[in-house]
Amino acid sequence: MHNPMDLRGRAFLVTGASSGIGRETAILLSRLGARLALVGRSTTRLEETRAALEGDGHEMAPFDLCNGDDIPSWLKGIASRMGTLDGLVHAAGIQNLLPLKIIESRDVHSMMQVNVTAAVLLAKGYRQKGVHSERGSIVLLSSIRGIVGEAGLSLYSASKGAVMALTRSLALELAHENIRVNNVAPAYVQTPMFDAARNQMGREQFEKLVAAHPLGIGRPLDVAYAIAYLLGDTGAWVTGTTLVVDGGYRHDNGV
Numbered sequence: 001m002h003n004p005m006d007l008r009g010r011a012f013l014v015t016g017a018s019s020g021i022g023r024e025t026a027i028l029l030s031r032l033g034a035r036l037a038l039v040g041r042s043t044t045r046l047e048e049t050r051a052a053l054e055g056d057g058h059e060m061a062p063f064d065l066c067n068g069d070d071i072p073s074w075l076k077g078i079a080s081r082m083g084t085l086d087g088l089v090h091a092a093g094i095q096n097l098l099p100l101k102i103i104e105s106r107d108v109h110s111m112m113q114v115n116v117t118a119a120v121l122l123a124k125g126y127r128q129k130g131v132h133s134e135r136g137s138i139v140l141l142s143s144i145r146g147i148v149g150e151a152g153l154s155l156y157s158a159s160k161g162a163v164m165a166l167t168r169s170l171a172l173e174l175a176h177e178n179i180r181v182n183n184v185a186p187a188y189v190q191t192p193m194f195d196a197a198r199n200q201m202g203r204e205q206f207e208k209l210v211a212a213h214p215l216g217i218g219r220p221l222d223v224a225y226a227i228a229y230l231l232g233d234t235g236a237w238v239t240g241t242t243l244v245v246d247g248g249y250r251h252d253n254g255v
Contacts, residue, residue, distance in 0.1 A: 008033030016092030171240030
């Protein structure tokens with residue numbers, strides 16, 4: 001019986017693979033039969049992810065995505081070793097609670113550099129001949145915060161809203177190259193980033209946050225399933241979309 005989520009014989013690159021959603025995505029894709037190129041800044045943490053993968057042929061590719069102009073040639077090198085990539089997942093990102101009164105231009109730059117600029121240059125690198133397979137797929141990570149605002153997260157919301165707009169335009173530009181582009185917009189998920197945000201909240205605020213998710217706070221695996229759907233044959237006729245994975249998040253709960 002044909003399994004449309006069978007990824008045997010396919011190769012994918014995952015940024016942010018050292019923890020959280022990126023790590024869980026890499027693990028899931030390996031269980032579906034794929035080979036992975038794991039991207040992150042910490043070799044030690046990438047090794048931990050590599051140890052959790054199933055199958056063979058995986059590669060660690062430590063890289064700082066702030067070195068944006070180097071991304072295209074770096075991707076060429078990965079493809080020369082692994083073969084053409086069937087997909088790319090940009091799960092790396094940063095989130096800081098920054099009230100407007102303390103925001104400086106450097107904060108804007110650093111937030112956009114990883115969340116948006118790196119996404120643009122990863123797409124540019126992926127579309128190169130010899131890097132993507134005949135039917136490629138790019139999945140970017142946005143956030144429910146790109147749709148629903150929150151005080152203190154203006155920069156983060158702006159960056160994730162930009163990812164959604166970027167997705168729509170890239171999908172049109174790359175369609176003739178048989179590259180699909182989509183993004184997944186999670187609400188709050190149990191990741192190190194979530195733990196850091198929780199530590200900045202009071203008890204009442206955190207309780208409201210939890211209550212705003214009728215299905216509870218998400219797991220990284222919940223988001224990884226959505227990413228795998230978009231990468232596999234299951235998503236073959238999907239491009240330019242934002243797939244919201246939010247546990248029924250209600251933004252009217254005062255969070």
